[in-house]
Amino acid sequence: MADLKYIGQPAQRVDALDKVMGKTKYVGDMSIPGMLYARTLRSELPHARIVRLDTSPALQVPGVVAVVTSADFVNHSNFGFPISDMYMLAHEKVRYVGEGIASVAAETPEAALEGVKAIICELEPLPAVFDMAHALDPDAPQIGPNRTDGKHPNYIGHYPVYKGNPKEKLLQCDMVIDQKYETVMQEHAYLETEGGLAIPTPEGGVVVYLSCQSPFIPRNDLCKVLGLPADRVRVIVPPVGGSFGGKDDLNYQTAGQVAALALKAKRPVRMTFSREESIIASYKRGSMRMNIKLGADKDGTLRACEFRSLYDSGAYSSQSPFTSWRASIHAMGAYRYDDCTVDIDTVYTNTGYAGAYRGFGNTEVCSGIEQAIDEMADALKMDPLEFRLKNCLKVGDVTPHGQLLSESVGLRDCLLAVRKMSDWDRKRKDFANQSPSAEKRRGIGVSALFHGTSLGAEGLDEATATIEIHADNQVTITSGLTDYGTGARTVYTLIAAEILGIQPERIKVHNPDTNTAKDSGPTVASRTTILAGNSVRVAAQNLLQNLDWAAADLLKCDVYQVHRVGEDYIGPSEELVSWDIVVKHAREMGLVLSAFGRWSAPQIHWDEEKGTGTPYFAYHFGAQVAEVEVDLKTGHTDVVNIWAVHDIGKVIFPQGAYGQLYGGISHGLGYGLYEDLDYQNGYAQSINFDTYLIPTSMDMPEIQGGFVEATFSAGPFGAKNIAEPAMVPTAPAILNAIANATGRRIRKLPANLERVMLGKELTKKGSPFSCKVALKIT
């Protein structure tokens, strides 16, 4: 692959021009004639029975055109996957503060708000449970759906990995550590809030422009809850202003609400959220409590890991069964063990709700296991980076799941690279010799990760793309997977340009549209480059065949005698023929100038009972080093430097890959130091960016990044992925650096001022006031 023209070469994002000019239209920027504005009445109680819901007063409000409740849908608007426990609008009960109850469409946003206020909604408070440790108490109030297997209704599932008997092995180990770690909820904080625009069609159907990740899921949900066939519901994804896992379930409800209103009002309806509504109503990264026991020999060989944890899914299961499963697979870190067990239990509470967020369970467990690994290295008086090098996975190893790693394992190279780039050995030595009385202390810490690519044994894993040459010779691509800021469109463009041997400027990628693209599963799990990228590769190859035949016919030779010079074709006569002429000739020959490509991921299997199998077909690896300066007077931690080297397989779009790396690190830095979407008695304590702090340009250090290209043979041109795993190791690297600086370990995220200063948090008393004000008035 020495002579790749576009793959891995400098390239620019294909959708950047409109964005820098301010011309890109996000849902909130769209308006069409006759459009109504929608607003949703949301629960102000964390758990309550809806005893009375009278929407008729709202219809008396001037300007209000339509109101919908769960009664306006089929089967009370029930939906959700893998557990159908959600509703487009609440049915009989509400289970968290912010849950939608009724939606109003009106001529103006102000009238819609007045309509919401006019609705008579009587809620009878129910006992609630906010502490995941008590979710399964025999007398805990029921939050989850009824179940017939005798298990507690608040129990979502158990996710195990079993290899040998670590309990016994730990007794034989020279050194054992046994620690508890805890993570808190994190808000996605995409800059564009949720929104959707529904337009009724003359045939009685509806088109929804929806800021979301996976358009086929809401299309199928809408068909179900609206009782419409597939050809009557179309979901189009306009440009999305960030998502990070966050624009699925909640915004599917938005889709349901605006679609039902549009059908009822027979007019277009748009809903956009305020920041307060977004933070209060949306799902978060869930919180996790971990207990990790590690055992090692005194020579530094890891022997055993026993990992137990409890994961809080909040009011709905959303993606938590999958998040928990991914957490279980990654809980022990990227290391070899003789014996290793993981047990994760996931429960319902009335604390908001948890769903997908970048890293998807691995971010949570990595913050625990990578601190535990450091604590073990400390206990053994070994350098933590050296300790990781000694135990990390390499080609030929068998993981604790029982999977033989036969290729594409670049972890050791990542660790060696960050060690060199960060001047690790010298800094560890220098920082150990800081004056004990120094008020500002430096520290340096490392973290490693592995991250299974794509869905893994979570489900069927395939994608389909189409490619077409139009009358003006423009080439267009469709994919069922979305670019919500990730750069996927550019990746598709570069792959198609490489295969077809044409300039990327000739190619345009359509917005995902359920009427033109093929269902390719959800746009999640950092699967787009491998899955959609491969399907584009196959589609382009299928199209190329026809062009090659046309070229051979034109050049009066056999197909194998045709070669390319730039875009041009050349045959034995050495006469150059342009690509446009070949396309024209193909058209004259009656050859089809469109193709589709399907790619299915390699078969894998996971045994949920035995906790063994092949969870993913390939893994991303990476290592990050953070250098911090901790002010012991204030507890303020300044992240001075971050070095990050990840094995993402072949790099397809370098600028985009670096962008993903830097951006992921910013989510990880926030997770490590500030971000805590704290709930008190079910009420979110931060509802806008004045109190929910995400990293600014001043909080982010200059990052030195790099890539190891341990190519994956089934990836497009050997590529794996980058999006999620970029953030996974950042928080533990920072926590390990703080421990190196201060000698004190912070085992609960985030390492905010009080935890760094006092080693504990200050108690807070929650007030429901701000949430209530925000839901009704702002």
Add this chain to the structure above:
Amino acid sequence: MLINFTLNHKPVSIDIPTDITLSVMLREHLKLTGTKEACEIGECGACSVLLDGELVNSCLVAAPSVMGREVITIEGIHAEDGGPNDLQRNFIEKGAVQCGFCIPGMVIAGEALLAIKSEPSRLEIREALAGNLCRCTGYMQIVDAIETTAKERAEKPNLSKRER
């Protein structure tokens, strides 16, 4: 009330309610949707515009207060031919754009800085962007874009705004 002001170098006269913000006037009344709203409390900078050349959060400015003043929005930032100017080209060139939602505000903040400081250090660029949140990029390539533009403009100090 009727207010008159200069918007993107052209005089504008518009009848608006007195109780709206500049961002609402721009987006809802003048249909200039390049200016984004993402927090509406002056924390995120997505609604950044230049008011008499100064960087402001338009969600915190009362619309009537721009009477007689000059407002530049992202729609007013471009090269003479209507295409991207040097700063916008560098945003593209350096990979500063991901989802793009913060980008109009970032471009405006970059122009505001470059108008008062010809060769800012990376730290000074970071300080100038501290009021503009981005959740996608980690800011690295945005700083790169502004730094590169500053250097290019310093090399050609006589280039007029229109020629950029």
